[in-house]
Amino acid sequence: MPEESSSLTWRSLTTGDAKAAADLLNAMEAVDQIGQLYTEEDTLQELIDPYLDLERASFGVFDDDVMVGDMKVSYKPATEEVHRVLINGGVHPDYRRRGIGTALVEAGVAAAKALHTQHDPGTRLAIDLHWAEHIAGAAELFRSQGFAPAWYDQQMEHPLGDAIPETAVPDGLRVEPWSQQNDEEFRMIRNEAFKDAGLAEMPVDSWKNRMTDHTFRPEASFLLRDVANGAPAGVLLTKCWEADAAATGFRDATFFLIGTLRNYRRRGVAGALIGHALRAAADQGYDRAVLRVGSATPTGAFGIYEKAGFVPGLRFVRWGLES
Structure with a gap:
């Protein structure tokens, strides 16, 4: 997990973070405009996913009590040749361009590899990130970390x-x-x-x-x-x-x-x-x-x-x- 800075704290997420996570997603939606608003119940449902390891594969970035970034890594429960792991998260618009997104993706990839070693080490690991195409800076960030477009979802x-x-x-x-x-x-x-x-x-x-x-x-x-x-x-x-x-x-x-x-x-x-x-x-x-x-x-x-x-x-x- 990345080290704490003088103003920001990193830690694993808990189910008690559902309200803060909803606030973060709704702040992102105000700028990104992808048509997804969340309630505390919505984000709690994500946090209790049986294939999400909160302690070892989730990260929250906090400025005092405000969540300004997060990353969750979940794995697929059954695989054959490929073990697919999904990284999901984001950064508050007021905190972008500070390296938080890069650190979150790097931490997510490391956690995905650890989950793979724990659950399906005999298969080939595939790490996925799903993101709206129009969000500024996302493509550059993902390419810089070795990701490439693999699939398109048209709404x-x-x-x-x-x-x-x-x-x-x-x-x-x-x-x-x-x-x-x-x-x-x-x-x-x-x-x-x-x-x-x-x-x-x-x-x-x-x-x-x-x-x-x-x-x-x-x-x-x-x-x-x-x-x-x-x-x-x-x-x-x-x-x-x-x-x-x-x-x-x-x-x-x-x-x-x-x-x-x-x-x-x-x-x-x-x-x-x-x-x-x-x-x-x-x-x-x-x-x-x-x-x-x-x-x-x-x-x-x-x-x-x-x-x-x-x-x-x-x-x-x-x-x-x-x-």
Whole structure:
């Protein structure tokens, strides 16, 4: 961990830092404008992630009682050839250009390597940072630490006040809402559908922490099922961050997960789920639907979303470092 300076103190984060962490993120949002405001409950949910080692892999930078920077390092619970570790954090706008960001990234990389040695030393380590593309100075910082762009996430937005295209449910399939009874099928589809993309499986504890937490909106989350054999075909899971709605008066339905099993692809499953969820979100009083779609290039194909009425918004970059 970096040494303390005369005015700033570094230490590991604790769950008691949730309010200070929310204040830091909201101060960053005032300048960075990525559309993410946080409550204390939101940041506490991040701090209790079962795959975040607060004592050995988190850092808070404090000016007296004010958190002016932070870094959290979490690991994936299951891997094969690659062990993927995520670094997440930021610096208060009033404290940027002082070397704090560089020190945080260096500390995060060191912690990622330590987690790798502890949990998955026999695999290849891949360290990821996700950041909005437009934030000044971020690209220069990450490149200086050996990171390179590895993936692009394009945010897509749908103004629900506009006409929502009619989307038929494919023959032989039916829509059903999320329930406690089909929750495990939602998780199974997430794990199976994203194997091709190299994502590690999400175990139950991580699913509850990251997916069906307090931001989850079951009334706007749906599963498509095969009528003939009862098998699930695809899912769409929606979340909403109330801090954003309270600050802006504008409620976003974030389509956080859209997944289709291999045997049901190219049959209109995703389009049907999106169309159904758009109508449900509009009926439930949401003002906009938001989702992100990933691509290995900055100009990926987003036809299914554009057809549904989504338009591009901000773009985010996954910066990667392998060792």
